[in-house]
Amino acid sequence: MSAHAHNPAVLHHFADAEQQKESATLGMWLFLATEVLLFAGLFLVYTLFRWKVPYVWVKESYLLGITLGGINTAVLICSSLTMALGVHAAQEGKKKALIGWLLATMLLGATFLGVKAIEYHEHWEHHKVPGLNFTYTVPYDNAHPYKVPEQQVFHFLYFCMTGIHGLHMVAGLSILTVIAIMAYRDKFSTTYYTPVEMAGLYWHFVDIVWVFLFPLLYLTGNHYTGGH
Amino acid sequence: MTPENALPKEHYLNHGYGWKSWLLTTDHKRIAWLYLVSITLMFFLGGFAAFLIRLQLLTPQGEILRNDTYNKMFTMHGVVMIFFFLIPSIPATLGNFLVPLMVGAKDLAFPKINLISWYIFIIGALYVLWIILSGGLETGWTFYTPYSTSYSTSNVTAATLGVFVLGFSSILTGLNFIVTIHKMRAPGMTWFRMPLLLWALYATSLIQILATPVLAITMVLVAVERFAGVGIFDPALGGDPILYQHMFWFYSHPAVYIMILPGMGVISEVISCFARKRVFGYKFVAVSSLMIAVFGFLVWGHHMYVSGMSPYAGMTFSLISYLVAVPSAVKTFNWTATLYKGSVSYDTPMLYVLGFLGLFMVGGLTGLFLASMGLDQHLHDTYFVIAHFHFIMVGGAVMAYFAGIHFWWPKMTGRMYPEAWGRLSAMILFIGFILTFFPQFILGYMGMPRRYSVYVPEFQTLNVLSTAGSTILAVGYVMPLVYMLWSLKYGEIAPANPWRAKGLEWEATGPIPAWDNFPVTPTVTEDAYNYPQRPVAEIERERAAGRAEGRMPELASGD
Numbered sequence: 001m002s003a004h005a006h007n008p009a010v011l012h013h014f015a016d017a018e019q020q021k022e023s024a025t026l027g028m029w030l031f032l033a034t035e036v037l038l039f040a041g042l043f044l045v046y047t048l049f050r051w052k053v054p055y056v057w058v059k060e061s062y063l064l065g066i067t068l069g070g071i072n073t074a075v076l077i078c079s080s081l082t083m084a085l086g087v088h089a090a091q092e093g094k095k096k097a098l099i100g101w102l103l104a105t106m107l108l109g110a111t112f113l114g115v116k117a118i119e120y121h122e123h124w125e126h127h128k129v130p131g132l133n134f135t136y137t138v139p140y141d142n143a144h145p146y147k148v149p150e151q152q153v154f155h156f157l158y159f160c161m162t163g164i165h166g167l168h169m170v171a172g173l174s175i176l177t178v179i180a181i182m183a184y185r186d187k188f189s190t191t192y193y194t195p196v197e198m199a200g201l202y203w204h205f206v207d208i209v210w211v212f213l214f215p216l217l218y219l220t221g222n223h224y225t226g227g228h
Numbered sequence: 229m230t231p232e233n234a235l236p237k238e239h240y241l242n243h244g245y246g247w248k249s250w251l252l253t254t255d256h257k258r259i260a261w262l263y264l265v266s267i268t269l270m271f272f273l274g275g276f277a278a279f280l281i282r283l284q285l286l287t288p289q290g291e292i293l294r295n296d297t298y299n300k301m302f303t304m305h306g307v308v309m310i311f312f313f314l315i316p317s318i319p320a321t322l323g324n325f326l327v328p329l330m331v332g333a334k335d336l337a338f339p340k341i342n343l344i345s346w347y348i349f350i351i352g353a354l355y356v357l358w359i360i361l362s363g364g365l366e367t368g369w370t371f372y373t374p375y376s377t378s379y380s381t382s383n384v385t386a387a388t389l390g391v392f393v394l395g396f397s398s399i400l401t402g403l404n405f406i407v408t409i410h411k412m413r414a415p416g417m418t419w420f421r422m423p424l425l426l427w428a429l430y431a432t433s434l435i436q437i438l439a440t441p442v443l444a445i446t447m448v449l450v451a452v453e454r455f456a457g458v459g460i461f462d463p464a465l466g467g468d469p470i471l472y473q474h475m476f477w478f479y480s481h482p483a484v485y486i487m488i489l490p491g492m493g494v495i496s497e498v499i500s501c502f503a504r505k506r507v508f509g510y511k512f513v514a515v516s517s518l519m520i521a522v523f524g525f526l527v528w529g530h531h532m533y534v535s536g537m538s539p540y541a542g543m544t545f546s547l548i549s550y551l552v553a554v555p556s557a558v559k560t561f562n563w564t565a566t567l568y569k570g571s572v573s574y575d576t577p578m579l580y581v582l583g584f585l586g587l588f589m590v591g592g593l594t595g596l597f598l599a600s601m602g603l604d605q606h607l608h609d610t611y612f613v614i615a616h617f618h619f620i621m622v623g624g625a626v627m628a629y630f631a632g633i634h635f636w637w638p639k640m641t642g643r644m645y646p647e648a649w650g651r652l653s654a655m656i657l658f659i660g661f662i663l664t665f666f667p668q669f670i671l672g673y674m675g676m677p678r679r680y681s682v683y684v685p686e687f688q689t690l691n692v693l694s695t696a697g698s699t700i701l702a703v704g705y706v707m708p709l710v711y712m713l714w715s716l717k718y719g720e721i722a723p724a725n726p727w728r729a730k731g732l733e734w735e736a737t738g739p740i741p742a743w744d745n746f747p748v749t750p751t752v753t754e755d756a757y758n759y760p761q762r763p764v765a766e767i768e769r770e771r772a773a774g775r776a777e778g779r780m781p782e783l784a785s786g787d
Binding site: 019033034039040041131132150153160 | 335
């Protein structure tokens with residue numbers, strides 16, 4: 001009881017700040033476990049179709065183009081660095097540094113989404129948006145002269161996976177905005193910076209998902225054709 | 229009214245008045261009530277659909293419903309009962325109410341998230357209402373592809389999105405429970421001193437967190453496939469319908485453990501109290517909940533023996549399905565052993581528990597029939613499966629839910645339900661249940677397929693029995709609704725611990741918990757269910773003396 005009175009950041013139902021922080025951390029990790037399983041469903045579908053029609057995967061993956069995807073990968077990895085530096089600044093109670101790193105992270109995140117939008121626009125122009133604007137590459141090749149429905153499946157999965165990842169990025173940006181405002185209003189201290197840390201965990205998770213998406217979607221084609 | 233049997237001046241129900249104090253509450257006990265009211269409405273909606281199904285099956289040719297309406301009715305029954313009643317039933321009502329009380333905390337770890345989970349539930353429920361208003365859904369609760377993705381003209385997209393949304397309510401509840409049980413236990417409440425309901429809810433929560441997201445993404449894929457016409461699941465478009473079944477059952481098999489595990493937890497609590505004994509083999513019962521959760525993830529293939537599966541995969545799934553029966557049997561044997569030489573009394577909650585034991589055993593053993601690959605060829609998609617499932621879910625989970633609601637009703641409301649009516653309705657439910665579902669085992673074995681609105685005339689007698697039973701069952705469900713509502717106003721004021729039960733929720737709160745549960749954080753100094761033990765010989769002597777004098781001595785007067 002007495003512990004509460006000194007620290008207004010501790011909610012009434014927690015015994016002390018430590019219990020509150022541990023609860024938040026465990027809760028966040030459990031939530032991330034849920035997220036892993038959510039993406040796992042998509043990775044399962046990806047694996048199955050890649051095993052069924054590897055030649056389609058190679059051809060279609062090749063169409064994605066690795067330049068923009070590569071730039072985006074670098075941008076996201078940098079944003080993980082700035083996020084980690086932000087959490088570090090929060091631990092040390094450096095308000096200005098914290099806000100600076102948060103803004104840098106948000107800028108990089110926004111850059112990622114901007115580049116992604118350019119890519120989506122390109123797919124539209126190339127008629128590779130399944131269901132809305134899709135043209136089969138016909139004839140496919142000598143071994144498979146007809147249109148293969150799995151062509152659409154590849155791009156469908158591409159949009160599902162990067163789209164759901166993009167939604168997570170948008171959510172992450174919103175969370176960081178709130179955190180930055182809280183930091184500006186002096187809500188954090190060296191003893192209370194849990195929300196910054198939790199936002200950091202979430203941000204790193206979203207980055208890691210991309211680290212898997214990039215090779216699976218963009219590099220598959222290069223991987224197979226590179227040897228020839 | 230004497231002062232000791234009046235309710236305290238301040239408690240959680242009168243802590244605030246007005247709709248805001250309910251709809252914006254973060255008090256776990258009030259959120260439990262929000263859920264209780266919502267799922268009760270859903271239960272009667274799903275029950276109404278079931279009643280129409282049974283009326284249709286009264287005659288071989290079916291006089292009541294058109295065929296497509298019949299399909300919509302069994303779909304509505306399945307979707308509502310599974311996703312909107314059974315999944316949230318015990319965790320979201322009794323669990324929400326009891327988890328903080330049982331661990332000795334003031335609230336769940338994330339009270340706001342708890343409230344959000346209820347709103348998400350309501351949004352999901354609104355989807356269902358929309359589906360009903362927009363003409364119904366006829367895919368069955370399993371949404372099997374490619375029917376659901378390419379052929380059904382009903383509102384499948386809304387249904388999948390509703391289930392998607394609802395899943396997050398379930399995930400958030402599970403997340404809250406796990407964190408609370410890990411981090412918010414009162415001093416002295418070690419893992420192996422926890423009430424078994426907490427162990428069961430912990431195992432349930434693990435499944436909710438790890439399995440539900442897979443269903444969510446599957447539902448998204450079905451919805452997007454309908455929208456974009458791309459073949460993830462439709463073979464005509466290059467998709468794989470078996471993939472859908474794998475992904476669906478990866479959630480939906482563990483989901484049956486989401487539905488039954490909390491019930492098993494309730495049974496442990498109630499049986500221990502009414503036998504005045506510690507649950508026999510406490511640690512085994514505790515760990516068996518986790519074993520069920522773990523094994524439960526590895527058996528989904530037994531729904532798909534006839535869908536096209538390698539015999540080796542089938543054998544593996546069959547073997548593991550047999551293994552999952554072991555922890556369930558551990559529980560059943562230990563409950564029975566708990567009764568042995570206990571001082572058993574037969575109040576309403578205990579009647580439900582005894583009903584549970586018998587019905588769950590039948591349901592569980594017939595599950596083994598279905599887990600064997602050879603027999604399943606014959607029984608798959610027949611009424612045998614329906615009967616098995618309802619023995620577990622209605623005979624098991626719903627009976628346990630009713631046991632729990634009656635058991636903790638005094639703590640939730642501060643008032644007693646009328647005991648005589650309670651016992652009567654428990655008996656009516658049991659009889660109605662047996663009459664409804666037992667004939668379905670025979671029908672299924674004789675080959676009556678599920679989901680058909682007509683059948684051959686030879687099956688009529690058993691179908692009439694089943695329909696007759698369902699009317700009795702309906703009476704058994706309406707009665708508690710009426711007398712529970714009645715007791716809210718006119719029920720006797722309950723003492724703080726009417727069953728003289730063990731556990732923080734009984735011993736460390738007043739007749740009805742205050743807004744923040746415990747004025748002082750309780751300290752736990754003893755094991756769960758530490759009912760006073762007396763030498764058996766002494767109890768026997770006392771009883772013999774009582775019989776000789778023509779009276780029954782007070783039961784379990786060990787203290």
